[in-house]
Structures are given as C-alpha cells and as structure tokens.
Amino acid sequence: MARKSAKSAGGNARPRRIRWVQRWRGWRRHHSQSAAESLAKVLQQPVSSAMTWLVIGIAIALPSGLWVVLDNVAQLSAHLDRPAQLSVFLQMDAQPEDARSLALTLAQRDDVKSAKFIDRDQALAEFVERSGMGELAQGLPENPLPHLLLIDPVAAAPEALGALRAELEELPAVQEALLDTLWLQRLQSLMTLGRRSVQLLAALLLAAVVLVLGNTIRLAIESRRDEIVIVKLVGGSDAFVRRPLLYTGLWFGLGGGVVAAILVSLGTLLLESPVNALSAAYQSTFALQGLGLVNSLQLVLLGALLGLTGAWLAVARHLKAIEPR
Template structure:
C-alpha cells in the first residue's frame, strides 16, 4: 500500500493562523534625525560653555586680548568719522567769496545776491556789507584803534556763495561764471585746506585698513593657539571618541562653539571698551572745543557699528577655531 504525501504544509492543531509580517523600517525619520542633530549641538554648546567657565580668569584674559585688538581699528575709524564731522559741511568749507566793487551800492549787492542764490548749482548766498566786514576785521585783527584813523572804509562788500555740490572742476567753472557778474571785482575760491583735510582722512582710512588686517591676523593666531591648547588637553578623550566611530564633525563641533563663545565675549568687551573710551575722551574734547567757541562733541558707538563689531568677533572666533582644529585633526587619528 503506497502512502500518499501531501504537498501542503500541515497545520498545527490548536495553532493560530499566520499573521502578516510588519514592514521593516528603512531608518530613523527626519524628525528623529533633526532632534538628534539639535541635541548634539546643544550638548556641545553647553559643554564648551562649562569648560570656559571652569577657567574664568584664563577665558577672561583671552577675551580681553581679543577685545583690545578689535577695539583699536574700530576706535580709530570712529575718531576719523568725528574728525570728518568736525571739518563741517563740505559745501560750506568750499565757499566762493565774491568781492564787489567799492562803488557798488547796497541795493545792487542785494540784487546780485538774489540772482546768485537762484542759480541751480548754488545752495546759498550770503551778503556781508562793507560796515559788517570792517567790524569783523576790527574784532579779529586787533587793529581796531588804527582802523578808526582811516578816513574811509577800505573794505568791499562780500557775497559768500555756498555750492550745491563740491567738485573741483565744477567749482572752478562756477567761480569763473560768478567772476563775470556785474559789480564783481574778484572771485576767490579757497579749496586748498579742504583738499588737504580730504587727503589726511584718506590716509587715515588706509592706515586703519592696514591696521585692521594686521590685527585680524593676530586675532586668528590668538584664537588658534587657544583652541590648540584645549585640543591638547583633550587629546586622549578625542582619540577614544574616534576609536568608537566618532566623526570629524562630531569632534570639531565643541571647539567651534568654543571659538564662537570667545568671539561673543571679546565683542562685548570691545564694545564696552569703545563706549567707555570715547566717553572718557569726550570730556577733554568738549573742554577744548569750548575754548574755540564750538559745541563739538564726540559721538558714541552707533548700535549698527556695535553689532557689526560683535558679529565680526564671533566670525573671527569661529574661523580661528576651524583652522586650528583642521590643522590638528589629522594628528588626532587613533593609532
């Protein structure tokens, strides 16, 4: 008797029917990856801050050195801006003086002043009479008693013309056009001191730019050397992290945060140093300006410049830390 074989698998008595298997997940979701990334950065930031606070004196002096290097070029730039403001308006600095003929009557001088003030390239025109000119000359020259002995007033009336735009070629053309006006004896343009002041300011700007480049290089060296010391102190820890599979970005992250934190501290200190320094210097400037009858005073640190200084310090700290870690990362490979 031949036994028949069933090709179908036997069903176990009392067993439950087979359930469909759940699909296998391909990996962590985007939300999980984002949470892990944020948590890793938060941990690195807290760890870097904790390590800096464990050495408060060393961290403070490192930030102070960086702050001094940052405040020097910014302070010089602010002083140049104040000097340019002290020079006054360029339009008033480049006035054209029109000396009228002695026989010109006050009515003719007033009419000429009105005609000149109506010109398109003229911002303003002021008339100084012969009597006003003599009175001012007596006060400024100290020759009041001698001038009283003169039979007639030798000074002509003057029209001071303020140009709309300060340009050497346009000013010379305007001077020649004004010299052809009736009752004008001489048209004088004194632009030499304006050009000298402009040249001095441009020289100062170049000096500040060169000093900024030098100090930025010094800052990168300072922050790089500081981060290098932190790396050497944690060399064994980093080698263990790389042995268990830690990536270069994971190793680099705490030091980048440390460099950025150094930048934050240095930027805030530099802002404070500049504000205090300008306020301390302003007392002497106000006293000196008062002796010349001026109400000039130094301006403080504008908020926009202060924020730029802070962001620049953070960026320099980050770049310096990146360069330091990139240089020593190859040496940290496990042996």
C-alpha cells in the same frame, strides 16, 4: 522546532531605521551639550581665558574706536559745511567805484548768484572789532587790506568752482581769488585717507585675532588628543569631534567682542565731557557720538564670527593629523 523558530526569527530580523526626527533631536542635543561643556571648560581657566578675551578685545576695539573718531569728525565737518563762496581780493590801487562796477558786472553772469562788495575801510573795521586789536590798527600808517568781493557761485561741483576761480584771477583788477571751501575739500581728502588707513589696520588686526584664536584652539586640540583618539576609535565622526572645539572658538570670540564693545564705550564716555566743553566754548551744538546698541551688537557678532573662523581653520588643519593607531 526550537532551532527552526530561532532561525526563522533571525531571518526575519531587520536593522532598525533611525527617523529624521530622532537624528534632529540627537544633533540638537549634542550641540547643546557641546556648547555647555565647552563654555564650562573655558570658565574653568578664568585667568588664561580673560587674557585671551582681553587680547581679542583690544585688537577689535582699536580699529573700531578709530572708526568712531572718524565718524564724529565727519559729522563735525557736516556741521561746519556751508555753501561755497569765493573771496576775490582786488589790487591795492583799485578804486571803490571800479570795484562796485566789477561787482555789478560779475553779478550778471549766469554762473554767479550774487556779488557783494566790501570796502577796505569796512573790512578793517570788522577785523578790529572781531580781533580786539584796535590799538595796533591805529598805529598802522595805512590800511593794509584790499577791497573785497564775495561771490556766491551757482555751481557746487569742485571742477566748476575751480574754473570760475581761475577765470576771476585772470581779471586785471583781481589780485587773488580764494575758495572758502578749499579747507573742507582738504579735510575730506584727509578723511578718505584716514578711513583707508583704518580699514588696512582693521584687516591686519582681525587677521591677528584669527591667528590668536587658531593657536588657542590648536592648544585645546593637543590637550584633548587622547580624548579625540578614543572618540574616533568608537566610531565618532570628525563633525562630532569638531563641534566642541568650534564652540570653544565661538566663546572666545564672543567674549572678545563684548570686551571690545565695552572698551570703545568707556573710551567714548571718557572723551565725552572734554569734547562737550570744547564744543560749548566754540558755541557749537556738536555732541560726541558713540557706538550705540546696534553697532555694539555688530561688534560682538564680529568677534563671534572671528572666533568660529579661527577655530574652523585650526580644526581643519590639526584634527586630521590625529588618528587612532
């Protein structure tokens, strides 16, 4: 009877199913344990961890700081921007009556808002007043400045302004026509070149950060080789082994992002006082702008993402090579 009952009991035995709630709790518990243990191991080596954070932080802070500089230059050029204006210098032998007549003719054009005539004597007086070179001007045998027409065009497109400038220079009474916003266009071209250069530099440095983090995680894998072998012997999956290593990369990247945000903020703080003094000397309201809270958080998140990427690449390459024999 005992054998029969035992056999009956054994025949009715069924494997216990693990519910999805229990799977979720176990998965969450292992994630929290992996995050805490990996952070503890990182903090157990403060010198090497600090050096890794500093290298990552400098690599992220360099393109970020250059981008902040370019943004401030763009804001400064926006403050300096003004409506396009053409300065038309007439021939030296042009008479004032002819210059006034030309100004009236140009003002009636559909592509010109207004045309202002400035006499050469008035121009010299303004130059002397602004430059403070009155004694030098008195020693001149004659006025070296020509009559001037200030033209306010209707169109603001560079192509239309260039066409109007070329047409005005073809007039017999005109010696030269200058577009006052030409330097702004050159500045915009330099800004575009600067942004492309910073983007290229950022791509190279971020790739270097991923390689540094990948090498750091590779060393961590080698130091835990015996532990990984034992875990795989008892049935641990690759995902189970991978989690602590991914969190290690996350902590390194997160710390590097924090260091980068601090370095950029310190650089902005050091430059703020001399920039404000220079702005006040030129009677400008320009103020140096830093990263701000949102951009600083984005920098920290970028570091964390780079840490995860470098760790994932290193784990995917080296973890499969470690198998129990």
